[in-house]
Amino acid sequence: xxxxxxxxxxxxxxxxxxxxxxxxxxxxxxxxxxxxxxxxxxxxxxxxxxxxxxxxxxxxxxxxxxxxxxxxxxxxxxxxxxxxxxxxxxxxxxxxxxxxxxxxxxxxxxxxxxxxxxxxxxxxxxxxxxxxxxxxxxxxxxxxxxxxxxxxxxxxxxxxxxxxxxxxxxxxxxxxxxxxxxxxxxxxxxxxxxxxxxxxxxxxxxxxxxxxxxxxxxxxxxxxxxxxxxxxxxxxxxxxxxxxxxxxxxxxxxxxxxxxxxxxxxxxxxxxxxxxxxxxxxxxxxxxxxxxxxxxxxxxxxxxxxxxxxxxxxxxxxxxxxxxxxxxxxxxxxxxxxxxxxxxxxxxxxxxxxxxxxxxxxxxxxxxxxxxxxxxxxxxxxxxxxxxxxxxxxxxxxxxxxxxxxxxxxxxxxx
Ligand SMILES: [Zn+2]
Numbered sequence: 001x002x003x004x005x006x007x008x009x010x011x012x013x014x015x016x017x018x019x020x021x022x023x024x025x026x027x028x029x030x031x032x033x034x035x036x037x038x039x040x041x042x043x044x045x046x047x048x049x050x051x052x053x054x055x056x057x058x059x060x061x062x063x064x065x066x067x068x069x070x071x072x073x074x075x076x077x078x079x080x081x082x083x084x085x086x087x088x089x090x091x092x093x094x095x096x097x098x099x100x101x102x103x104x105x106x107x108x109x110x111x112x113x114x115x116x117x118x119x120x121x122x123x124x125x126x127x128x129x130x131x132x133x134x135x136x137x138x139x140x141x142x143x144x145x146x147x148x149x150x151x152x153x154x155x156x157x158x159x160x161x162x163x164x165x166x167x168x169x170x171x172x173x174x175x176x177x178x179x180x181x182x183x184x185x186x187x188x189x190x191x192x193x194x195x196x197x198x199x200x201x202x203x204x205x206x207x208x209x210x211x212x213x214x215x216x217x218x219x220x221x222x223x224x225x226x227x228x229x230x231x232x233x234x235x236x237x238x239x240x241x242x243x244x245x246x247x248x249x250x251x252x253x254x255x256x257x258x259x260x261x262x263x264x265x266x267x268x269x270x271x272x273x274x275x276x277x278x279x280x281x282x283x284x285x286x287x288x289x290x291x292x293x294x295x296x297x298x299x300x301x302x303x304x305x306x307x308x309x310x311x312x313x314x315x316x317x318x319x320x321x322x323x324x325x326x327x328x329x330x331x332x333x334x335x336x337x338x339x340x341x342x343x344x345x346x347x348x349x350x351x352x353x354x355x356x357x358x359x360x361x362x363x364x365x366x367x368x369x370x371x372x373x374x375x376x377x378x379x380x381x382x383x384x385x386x387x388x389x390x391x392x393x394x395x396x397x398x399x400x401x402x403x404x405x406x407x408x409x410x411x412x413x414x415x
Pocket of ligand 1: 079177179180208257258
């Protein structure tokens with residue numbers, strides 16, 4: 001199975017927007033850029049909402065049928081580990097094995113020694129084609145990197161083999177993610193991580209490192225764009241070299257998690273993947289839920305009131321909602337409007353505060369991030385929320401499609 005050169009992870013928390021999401025990808029295809037849709041949903045999201053991977057698959061399947069999509073598509077078991085994978089096995093054909101929690105745990109010392117000696121050929125001056133400078137690598141550096149990552153990749157191997165035993169080799173895409181950590185992995189670390197992945201026999205097709213800078217959910221990149229550009233290019237070159245050196249799948253590509261809304265680095269990513277003729281997987285956060293909230297705000301009446309109520313409650317339950325997302329959100333509480341104030345707003349004002357249009361005077365990134373993690377509160381009102389979505393289907397779908405196509409795909413692929 002192949003994820004194609006370009007693929008996009010789309011999250012659909014309430015499984016009602018698959019068609020509107022696919023419409024955006026169809027639009028890109030009509031304009032000459034083929035992108036494979038991948039519907040992703042993590043266990044955290046499923047348990048918050050009370051949904052099951054079977055529903056994600058059904059919704060995607062229905063959208064594919066309705067729009068007559070005849071290219072590949074996938075359902076991603078997002079951020080799974082051994083404890084959570086079994087729920088997904090039957091319904092998914094893309095597995096994101098998350099090793100973030102295992103990073104830093106030491107593998108047994110004989111394994112570290114064995115790994116280091118297997119990688120002896122890369123000690124000394126490491127020349128990676130395309131990189132300006134050679135990298136000096138000592139055996140101690142290799143051991144240090146192994147100490148940090150080898151155990152995590154051994155765990156990934158266990159999870160991979162578990163999935164393979166159930167689904168059969170070659171019947172699914174394997175991604176390895178390590179983005180939900182505080183420290184970015186350097187290109188050299190990435191190189192030896194790929195060495196360990198190959199040694200585990202994992203046919204990894206996408207890899208999601210933690211890049212330099214902040215990748216907060218639903219808002220723009222925060223960090224040094226020039227540094228990001230340098231590291232991203234180094235990662236592309238390291239992957240190319242690792243494919244040759246370790247015999248990894250030739251279509252192995254980078255995956256950018258929390259990749260929605262990173263408008264300031266899309267031109268950089270687009271430029272570099274075109275320069276090096278590489279693929280990319282961009283996994284958007286579940287920002288489709290925000291577009292649902294925006295659509296409901298614009299609908300006015302009961303729908304607008306529901307969005308206001310959710311915002312008001314999210315202020316009261318701030319720590320509970322933000323806690324699980326602490327590495328991927330960054331909210332300046334002092335810039336959040338008081339709920340009483342928001343109660344007086346019209347739909348357009350609320351929509352403009354939540355909608356990500358850089359430079360728009362009403363756009364409020366803190367409010368957007370808080371609402372992003374407040375989908376739990378919509379889930380607590382699931383009946384009325386989904387009823388209102390159904391009643392305002394067209395208006396909501398417009399927001400969803402425009403967000404993915406107009407603000408994301410256009411920027412990324414220079415459409
Ligand atoms: Zn992630």
